[in-house]
Amino acid sequence: QSALTQPASVSGSPGQSITFSCTGTSSDVGTSNQVSWYQQHPGKAPKQLIYDVSNRPFGVSNRFSGSKSGNTASLTISGLQAEDEADYYCSSYTKRGPSYVFGTGTKVTVL
Amino acid sequence: EVQLMESGGGLVQPGGSLRLSCTVSGFTFSTYWMHWVRQVPGKGLVWVSNVNPDEKFTHYADSVKGRFTVSRDNAKSTLYLEVNNLKAEDTAVYYCVRDMFGPDDFWGQGTLVTVSS
Numbered sequence: 428q429s430a431l432t433q434p435a436s437v438s439g440s441p442g443q444s445i446t447f448s449c450t451g452t453s454s455d456v457g458t459s460n461q462v463s464w465y466q467q468h469p470g471k472a473p474k475q476l477i478y479d480v481s482n483r484p485f486g487v488s489n490r491f492s493g494s495k496s497g498n499t500a501s502l503t504i505s506g507l508q509a510e511d512e513a514d515y516y517c518s519s520y521t522k523r524g525p526s527y528v529f530g531t532g533t534k535v536t537v538l
Numbered sequence: 539e540v541q542l543m544e545s546g547g548g549l550v551q552p553g554g555s556l557r558l559s560c561t562v563s564g565f566t567f568s569t570y571w572m573h574w575v576r577q578v579p580g581k582g583l584v585w586v587s588n589v590n591p592d593e594k595f596t597h598y599a600d601s602v603k604g605r606f607t608v609s610r611d612n613a614k615s616t617l618y619l620e621v622n623n624l625k626a627e628d629t630a631v632y633y634c635v636r637d638m639f640g641p642d643d644f645w646g647q648g649t650l651v652t653v654s655s
Contacts, residue, residue, distance in 0.1 A: 430582065461639045463639050463643070467583075472646065472647055474645070475643040516583050518585070524597060524599075524600075526598070527585040527638070527639070529583040529585060531582055
């Protein structure tokens with residue numbers, strides 16, 4: 428099961444909005460509504476930000492939003508804050524297996 | 539308060555075995571799919587295995603099929619991962635996860651497995 432492709436790093440200034448991608452195939456992102464996004468700070472367990480492509484769990488800030496087009500999912504962080512500096516992973520159900528696959532991870536830096 | 543506590547990790551020689559446990563509290567364990575996810579320190583997340591609430595269905599990543607076995611004891615609110623024939627590339631932090639991909643997603647803090655001679 429090959430990992431989904433994410434940009435290695437993205438940066439932005441406080442208050443800006445950033446969007447980054449998660450590219451899969453027609454066997455996973457393209458045909459699955461089970462696409463999630465996770466935030467992970469150093470030394471901590473991942474925290475879910477988005478599930479089912481665009482839904483936010485209770486308690487997650489509305490500055491985080493998700494979308495999908497074709498084989499690519501995207502995460503947007505609005506009003507970037509210093510605490511958003513972390514690693515971000517997408518994930519998707521895949522028909523190969525069946526199983527689940529994570530993205531390669533994107534490091535977000537707040538300038 | 540929801541809690542997931544992994545245990546059982548440690549240093550093991552190549553070819554060795556371990557049983558990882560994840561003891562939960564604060565929710566009805568018997569109603570949730572449970573997952574294992576691993577992460578090599580400094581690297582990305584990799585899904586390993588999952589099991590449905592009544593243990594009728596289990597799934598594994600290709601890299602661990604035939605070597606890892608997931609199970610659960612709903613009476614003890616505990617999830618297990620039996621890891622056999624360990625290889626150096628199995629070195630990772632192993633997380634147990636409740637309802638991964640759903641609105642009730644919740645992760646433990648992980649247990650480190652180190653495979654080395």
